[in-house]
Amino acid sequence: MKQIQRPPRRGRTATRAFGALATAAALTVLAACGGQGGSSNGSSAAADPAAVQKATDATTALSAPPTFGLTDADKVDPAGAAGKKLWIIDISSSIPLVQVSDAATTQALGLVGATVKTYDGKGSVTEYTRGIQAAIADKADVIALYAIDPNLVAGPIQAAADAGIKVVVVQYGDPGAQLPKNVAAQVTYPYTDAGAAMANFIVSDAKGAAVGVEFISASDVSNSKAIVGGFQDTLKAACPNCSLTVDDVPVADWQTKITTQVNSTLGSHPDIKYVVPVYDGMATFAVPAIKTSGKKDVKLVSFNATKSIMQNLKDGDTVAADVGSPQAWEGWALADQFIRIVGGNPPLEDEKVGLRMFTAQNIGRIDLSAPESTWYGVDYESGYKKLWGVGE
Structure with a gap:
């Protein structure tokens, strides 16, 4: 996996606290998952059908309500x-x-x-x-x-x-x-699992096609590394010919830079069909960029299941899936x-x-006007x- 990293601006550093006033400039990593000659465009070869089925099964399983995992031994x-x-x-x-x-x-x-x-x-x-x-x-x-x-x-x-x-x-x-x-x-x-879940959805939803993906990370958030790792490892294993572009945007820059970054990345990588912000707080700024790009075939997949992003999913707008963290x-x-x-x-x-995957297949059964605690179906x-x- 070839990576090209744009160095941060001089005199600026990013903290690792979620929401901290980090001032590091966004960096861009272009990762070709198994592409030829180090290109970030990948190959047109589809993923192995068995890998697609595995991703579909994982997505289906996570779409069901989670269970309360503690037992009498934990009293x-x-x-x-x-x-x-x-x-x-x-x-x-x-x-x-x-x-x-x-x-x-x-x-x-x-x-x-x-x-x-x-x-x-x-x-x-x-x-x-x-x-x-x-x-x-x-x-x-x-x-x-x-x-x-x-x-x-x-x-x-x-x-x-x-x-x-x-x-x-x-x-x-x-x-x-x-x-x-x-x-x-x-x-x-389980943040690594959340990252893997987003990758599995893409492989399943694209039916194994070698699509382009933009992943927007936030390296100043301590748990972001696990999510990124889970996503990259799963996508590479299931769809080695998919192309992956990773843009890192510190929390303090979400409001001012994500929309511009997504617009730029979509413009320079016409193969991208999925935009994956690591958190719903980023998705708020990524959705407008996808809309203004005019690319109606680009979908957004995210993590957290906040009400506004869930509503977008329910409306059949831009969001295709959201991994919920109750x-x-x-x-x-x-x-x-x-x-x-x-x-x-x-x-x-x-x-x-537990986590729960929300997609077009189950969002219709979720009452978004009810408390968030009811969305997961576990007491x-x-x-x-x-x-x-x-x-x-």
Whole structure:
């Protein structure tokens, strides 16, 4: 796989926090998945039928409702959580998905007598630090960093550890990923699987045709690397003659650069049939670019399942598929880790928060006016209540 990378602008660096005010210029990687002579255009040869069927089967399986994966062996006594305090330092409290998760955590911990305080990090390392300092001063029992790379605030995390406060990271990396020093646990999604799911959909939807794909990554987001890896590895294995163009756009540049970047890439790569922003927050700016390009055969595939992108999918507009990451479920999972930690129990390595693929085949059965928690068809709330022995 040949890669050509445009160096970032001088004097600018990108942070790895989701929503951080990164100022690195976008870089472009042209990756030819098995193409001839290092070309990014690939070959016209179709994918192996067996690979297409495998991708189709994987897409169908992920389109079904996920299951609650924790069992009676994971039961925990919540008595130790009563009167305890969780501080959540959000990457940015203005992000709707963050609000959904925070509200779910607050609801869940209210059942066991614990309280939640949230702090708006405003996409700033300075604010993350202030939030951690405020939590320490307030004698928090646990501090959760929501979508914030803990490596950016190693000093404040050390201060929390010195004060006897445990730190949990949310959306850091794949389950089982090695955690940084002084981080007790994480709550996350299988990001590599999410990337693979998007690639599988494309191979299946294109019926194995050697299509061009633009993938828009965000290297300043810690979990982006896993998504990119899962996508690239799966696409290369299933469709070695597909061509892949990867454009990296830091979070701070999404609003100003994604639309222009997509327009430019579609103009210079006429073989592209799919645009894949790594997050729905990027898709908001990619959709207009696809529309203005006049290329009606270009589809968008994304990750997160935010309401606006899901509505676009339901309307049969530009979005062809969206891999959903249930935010309210994630909020309950954070509550579960909190209960375990403050009760002196080991945290779970994997809370097993599931994903669901949404496509034209199942979006018609989803009521987008209902809470996000209903879109996934799994009663995780009852599952956690059973584990905790409350509210039944």
